[in-house]
Every structure is written in C-alpha cells, then in structure tokens.
Amino acid sequence: MKNRIAELRSERSWTQADVAARIGVSRQTVNAIETQKFDPSLPVAFRLARLFELRVDELFLDDQV
C-alpha cells in the first residue's frame, strides 16, 4: 500500500532505524512498509500515524481510490 512514510521521515531527518525504534518494530519492517512490500497491521499503522501526527488515511494511500 502506498504511503508517505519515507517522505515524512525525510522531513524529520530520521533514519528507518529511528522510526523502527520509536514504534517498536525492526528496521526491516519499516523498510518493507515504505517499499510497499508489506502492509502493517492496524496497531502498527496507528503507531506510525501517531508518530507522524497524522490520521492513518493521511499516512497510507488507498490504491483502490
């Protein structure tokens, strides 16, 4: 699923490891989500949204729309 994680991360000069540490997952998970190889569960999606102070639907872009 398309998302804005890489863009938002870059604005804050955070590495993938920084994001991973802040939401309690591995760096590989953050990379897989950014590159759309893996869709996160709802809890992780909400943690990401809280981290970037956005709603989930502002962070993840529905491919069907």
Place this chain on the structure above:
Amino acid sequence: MQASQETDAYRAEMRATGVFVAAGLLWVGTLALARFGPELWGDTRQVATWAAVVANVVAGVLWIVAFTRLLRAVDELQRKIMLDALAITLGAGWVAGFGYVVAERAGLVGDVDVATLLPVFMGVVFVVAFAAGKIRYR
C-alpha cells in the same frame, strides 16, 4: 511512554530469543546424550537410556514452547517470515516423506534411514526458506 514500549518490546524479543536458543541447546545436548549415552554406559542400563530419551523429549517440548513464545515476541514482519518458512518446511517434509514411502514400497528406491534424514531435510528447508524470506523483505 513510547520509548518505554519500544524498549520493552526489544527486551521481550531478546529474552524470548535467549530462551529459545537455550532450549535448543538443551535439546541438542539431550539428543547427543540419548544417541551416544548407551554406547558409553552399555546396553544393560536401559533405565538410563530411557531416562535420556525422556529428557530429550521433554527438552524438545520446552523448545517448542520457547519457539511459540518467540513467535509472539518478534515483530509482525519477522513473524510472517518465520510462519511462511514453517509452512514451506511442513509441506516439503510431508511431500518428501510420503513420496519416499511410496517410492520405497514400489521398489524404486533403496532402504534409507528416513527417521534421521527427514528431520535434517526439514531443517535445511526451513533455513533456506527463512533466508529467502529475509532477502525478499530486505
């Protein structure tokens, strides 16, 4: 709070990994004892041999419990990679095992120590499938 949650998750994963490794080493150790013990203490001490076998089974059960706890402790992508590898391993073991049985019954292959080779085969399949999963999501 957020930093605490991340640290707690990391610590839980490390603890589960440590327990899993320890349980695995215990299983290997008791397996070696059950395998080579009788050669050391002789066939007359069957009680000792039975005890070694039972200890190995108990260690194996502990290892299984440790593995399920590890699966719960790792993050969701790591869990997916492990479960995918386990599914492939189960399927490969099932197919290879029964494939050998029918081929052996048909006289197509010679008598092979399947009880030894099948677990080794499944172990190799798991390692390869796990590595492939890690590479896929790299």
